[in-house]
Amino acid sequence: MRTMRGWFRDTTGGLPVTFWYLWAGTLINRLGSFVLVFLAIYLTQERDFSASQAGLVIGLWGVGGAVGTTVGGTLTDRWGRRPTLLTAHLGAATMMLALGFARELWAVALGALLLGMFAEAARPAFGAMMIDVVPEKDRLRAFSLNYWAINLGFACAAVLAGLAAEAGYLLLFVVDATTTVITALIIFAKVGETRRAPAVGARHKGPGAPAGALRTILADRVYLGFVALNLFGALVFLQHISMLPIAMGDSGLSPATYGSVIALNGVLIVVGQLFVPRLIKGRSRSHVLALASVVMGVGFGLTAFADAAWFYGLTVLIWTVGEMLNSPSNATLIAELSPAELRGRYQGVFSLSWQVAGAVAPVLGGLVREQAGNGELWLGCALVGGLMAIAHLVSGPARERRAVALRGATETVVPVVAVRPPAPEAAEAAATAPAEPLVPGADAGPPADPRRTAESTGVR
Incomplete structure (x- = not known):
């Protein structure tokens, strides 16, 4: 039992609080990922589309996804991780409902295209945020835990989708949209912006600057x-x-x-x-x-x-x-x-x-x-x-x-944080005070001390 507890502590302990909010959002979102599992069956049996028409719709989902990952990656760096995630999730929930109520082929095709775009736009922002908040030494564990949540949610979703489909296919779209909104609410309430920028006066040492990102x-x-x-x-x-x-x-x-x-x-x-x-x-x-x-x-x-x-x-x-x-x-x-x-x-x-x-x-x-x-x-x-x-x-x-x-x-690099201009007295005192060393990779969110972080995560 002690060995099992030690393994569990080594696997889940010491990760930042923000990670667990992202992890919970992943699990909830995947628990409701009904539509893609049953989309081909829905289009051919419920909407009476031909196999080629169903293939076209699913293909447009993929095209939208390709556009979404490209645009989402750019917005993640320029606009920020948090606003990109919120916009993508809310847009995906809206288009999920629109796709559920669409009847004509052109409407279904357009809905699938836009849904794919919004849904996949969240991926770059989510991946960047995970890298931002999890220290390098813990990323292997963090990504494994997130991957585990994805598969657990998806496995449960496949079973739940079959039960929901018996009550009506529209329920699949409604539940999927609801879990997406819940994920957005978790991010809105518990996850702050994690994007970082070069420190003022610091020279950039990376392979390129944002202005020449594509190059x-x-x-x-x-x-x-x-x-x-x-x-x-x-x-x-x-x-x-x-x-x-x-x-x-x-x-x-x-x-x-x-x-x-x-x-x-x-x-x-x-x-x-x-x-x-x-x-x-x-x-x-x-x-x-x-x-x-x-x-x-x-x-x-x-x-x-x-x-x-x-x-x-x-x-x-x-x-x-x-x-x-x-x-x-x-x-x-x-x-x-x-x-x-x-x-x-x-x-x-x-x-x-x-x-x-x-x-x-x-x-x-x-x-x-x-x-x-x-x-x-x-x-x-x-x-x-x-x-x-x-x-x-x-x-x-x-x-x-x-x-x-x-x-x-x-x-x-240091985190982007909003600060008030210092009062004249404070500015004068700061100018004469000795400089404190900059801790590389310090976060504005969870504490850096692994023991304090482990205590504040509330891991199971």
Whole structure:
């Protein structure tokens, strides 16, 4: 029991209060993420759209998401994390209700486009805020906990969505919009602005200035190389949504069986994700990412030989282990490769790789399957996983050097805080007082002392 308590304290203790508000918002939002799970069924069965029309609507959701991540990243850096999150969540809730009441194809398509834009605009702001409030030494744990909340909420949402759909599909949209508003209220009431700016009089040491943000990102070959690797990984990973159900159908298995098999993904993550940080702590991120690529490649590659539900379930469990290793390492590396003043834009570019993969993966997978065959598709996924592992090992040292350089560059940044002009007497006293050393990375929010932070978080 003592060992279990120690593990729980090591996993959840010492994180800032703001993180737990963001974590709670993530869990609540994901508990109500009904619509995307059932959108294709809703469009074809309730709205009587054809399969091609439903594909168009879902595709427009992805297009809106690509625009949203780009715009959201820019607003995150220029406008601030908090106002961007609030606007995105409230806009998403509004468009969720509008989509639920839309009837004509053009209205549904427009609603999906705008909903995708607002929903995905929140991602860069949320990612930047997580990096802002969590110290570097705790980010692996924090991102693992957040990833765990995402999967727990989504797994519960899939079950709850089925029950809500029986009462009427409109309820799906209403509940989804409500949880989004609740998340916005948590941010409004409990989360302050976390964006930082260079200290007055301090020289900027980062790789670029906000005025040349796009030029800076396009010139950042180390970061773009990492994003490209994520794109290839996402092209493999997203085959479980598009091509896996088709492959299982060819094996004579029902859609219900596919649902049960794919649910193993969420179950394993919920059960095991909290143990991952301790497992990989102190290990080379490049080696962990390479191992994750190999494991995911093996899992998807074995699908070529699967012909029964248990075999498909085994493949899902294998590539889920790779996903669990990949996610926290990916998140912490993105955090360290993002200059403080450009975190929103960098997060937006990374999110864009997922949006592109979401649009390309089903088309590419379908073409490979039709032209080469089902087995070749999955063996190709294994090959991509192996090549990605080699690429991670080769590019890893350059990424770590860039992370060290940016870590030193952030020493001159301080939080943006509103202050009153000092009274003349105070200004005169301040001018003669000895200067206090600046603590790098100090927050205006939670206390920096890990013991005080642990006591104030109220962790369970």
